[in-house]
Amino acid sequence: MHTRTPLVAVACLLISVSVFAQVPKPKLTLDEFFNSVGFTAVKLSPDGNAVVIATERADWEQQIFRKELWLYRIAGDGGRLVQLTQSGHDGSPRWSPDGLWIAFLSERKTANGKDADAGDDKDKDKEVSQLFLISPKGGEALAITSGDDDVHSFAWSPDSKSIYFATRQPWTKQQNDDHKKDWKDVVRYRGDERGDVIFRITLEEALVRHAALGTKELPAAEKESGATPGAVDVAHMPLRVEQLSISRDSHRLALVTSSVSEREEKIGEIEIYLVDLTRNSPEAVPNRITQNEAVELNLEWAPDNRHILFQISLGSLERKYEDPQPRLYWVDSDTREVQRWFADYPGEVVRYTPLPDGSVLCACRVGTEIQLQSQANPKAPIVKREGWPGTYELPAVSVQSPRVAFVYSATERPTEVYLAEGPDKLAQARPLTAFNKLFTERDLPKAKPYRWTSDDGTQVEGMLMYPPGKFEAKNLPMLVFIHGGPQDADGNHFEADWYQWDRLAATQGWLVFEPNYRGSTGYGDKFALQIVPEIVSKPGRDILTGVDALVKDGIADANQLAIGGYSYGGYMTNWLITQTTRFKAAVTGAGAVEHVANWGNDDTVFDDAYFLGGLPWEAADRYRSEAAIFQINKVRTPTHMVGGADDIRVAVLENYLLDRALHELNIPSDLLIFPGEGHSLAKNPWHGKIKVREELKWLAKYGGVGETN
Secondary structure: OOOOOHHHHHHHHHHHHHHHHOOOOOOOOHHHHOOOOEEEEEEEOOOOOEEEEEEEEEEOOOOEEEEEEEEEEEEOOEEEEEEOOOOOEEEEEEEOOOOOOEEEEEOOOOOOOOOOOOOOHHHOOOOOOEEEEEOOOOOOOEEOOOOOOOEEEEEEOOOOOEEEEEEEOOOOHHHHHHHHHHHOOOOOOOOOOOOEEEEEEEHHHHHHHHHHHOOOOOOHHHHHHOOOOOOEEEEEEOOEEEEEEEOOOOOEEEEEEEOOOOOEOOHHHOOEEEEEOOOOOOOEOOEEOOOOEEEEEEEEEOOOOOEEEEEEEEEEOOOOOOOOOOEEEEEEOOOOOEEEEOOOOOOEEEEEEEOOOOOEEEEEEEOOEEEEEEEOOOOOOEEEOOOOOOEEEEEEEOOOOOOEEEEEEEOOEEEEEEEEOOHHHHHHOEEOOOOOHHHHHOOOOOEEEEEEEOOOOOEEEEEEEOOOOOOOOOOEEEEEEEOOOOOOOOOOOOOOOOOOOHHHHHHOOOEEEEEEOOOOOOOOHHHHHOOOOOOOHHHHHHHHHHHHHHHHOOOEEEEEEEEEEEOHHHHHHHHHHHHOOOOOEEEEEOOOOOOHHHHHHOOEHHHHHHHOOOOOOOOHHHHHHOOHHHHHHHOOOOEEEEEEOOOOOOOOHHHHHHHHHHHHOOOOEEEEEEOOOOOOOOOOHHHHHHHHHHHHHHHHHHHOOOOOO
16 A cells, blocks of 8 residues: 655645636526525614615515515624514615614505405405514514505604604595495596695504504404594695605605606606695695706705705706706705706716715716715715725615615626725625625626727717626627616626526627617716607617627627617617617517507606607607617517516507517517516516526527527
8 A cells, every 4th residue: 555745645635626626616597597686775773783674586486576674783893684574575664763663664464464455355455565663673563554555655753753654645434435336346547546645653652552452453443544543644745755854853844746646747746845844733735846847756855954855867957858867966945946966977876875974975877887976065076985896786874873885796796785884995895695695606707898989970888798708709699688778777787687687698608798878877968868869760870880890899790699678678679670680589578669659658758758859749750760660571580579468668568569560570479478567577576587588598599599498
């Protein structure tokens, strides 16, 4: 028997370690991809010593997306993440200002075992969102509102003694019975709409009520009233109340409204109002403090108790309606004067949070990056907060601590929640979650930006995501994957869902080209506005010149091209297959092929008319020239289509129209309709998984890349 010398043994050990280290990571599978966890909210406690996190993940057995709350307790150099709720229906958390409670919205059953939506038989399966409280120390959550209608918004009073909430004007049992008797199952399209009431309920009242009721049912008289017991009317609105925010001195309540139908048909229905909470009268009359052609959202009072910060997602404050990049403003609640924050920033204000010293921290997009910036006041210099390359989202701060919590990701760093000890310490932030750790153990695609010149000399940028192991390889089969919006952009971030499945396509062997065409954000207002009135033809030329450049550079194989997208990406896919026959396969979802019926069915009609330069009877020729349906006879590309059966953002009838046309032309096609789904496939996770599974099969069958089984 031979024995090895120590030197030989060490050498063998090193070889063994080296071989082990070079074992390739396994490829990402469809099942693993769809088990990713998303984050919908991150909130720091007032003292900065805890973070509440709202997550969303697929529950395959119950066929729902589970929405749960988690709490991270910060202790010295360590910390602990605990699950706070487990109903699967919880979100929109907010700390009480004293840090003793977390309020949240939930569609769970109430404590007495009855559905929160117990009402008319025809509504027995309707999910109704009610307001709940839970202690950060744990224990059972308790419901503090009840009724047949959703709580639309809520806010804590600064002293933590009361909660204000908005819900549709409650009907008594008698009113509901009379309505059912008169109208049976008839839907009065506008006649059944009614505005909101803002209520106030004291925390003491809610806790006493909960303790007294326990698991008992509500008394009959309270059931018949239709309103939350103990809640006091504060104000009535003829519109829906989307958000509430209370000044830190408790004197005034700000709110932003929207249409009672939730259809954005008239821009004047979306405005900011003020309610005086110091009045002696039993009910206030809200005063409107904005009047513009814009969509306001994300209200926050500044620490000075005078200014109200808000974002604009669509429209303009400065002039007649237009869609520049999303912006940040504040309005003086006394003088009504409006000022713009980050006015010199070339990109988009994605999300913001006010800091205790009166400055603002912004997650801002330029090009393919979303980084944190700050500004002391609207006229001060913009300061970039140095951190990691990639995408920062949902920044959160506290009033008593410099800490900053946020969601962060990059193309090869899956999305997690992080905590930094201050805005100047982002690069030293520590992760609070590891829900998506599995992705770090898989062979992920690498990506990089790509730039080209469009037909009119405009510089355009996009992202290239390479198949694993083929970074910067040449002559690759290419999938042109078009983002929606158009107010959005692809970049250095991580996403894994039915909408953004570029990583699965790359894993199947495709080079994925994600163009940030004209209309995308992060490239200046001029770039965003140049989509008007050529809603598909101008961005279409941007995309096709990008394809040409990639072929010319030897990166893409001209004989193996495919195309796809959802929502506005579907619009563009439908258009581009009428402009060229070079794509071997197409996968499109929730995209229009004409604009008149789509204008009539869409729930955001004012931006449709803006994009096309007028209403259908004002710009009839353009509604025709920019519509794919009138050039559909040119299509030769096998096309896979999907749509939500209840979609009103892009009516599902657009999918049926495209399917009918392709069937008439004998073009290979397939259409999947997902029952109960709207524009976002948010009801049943199986729908999104089946969508992507079948799209990948389609690309393999007709594009020649991937697995067909």
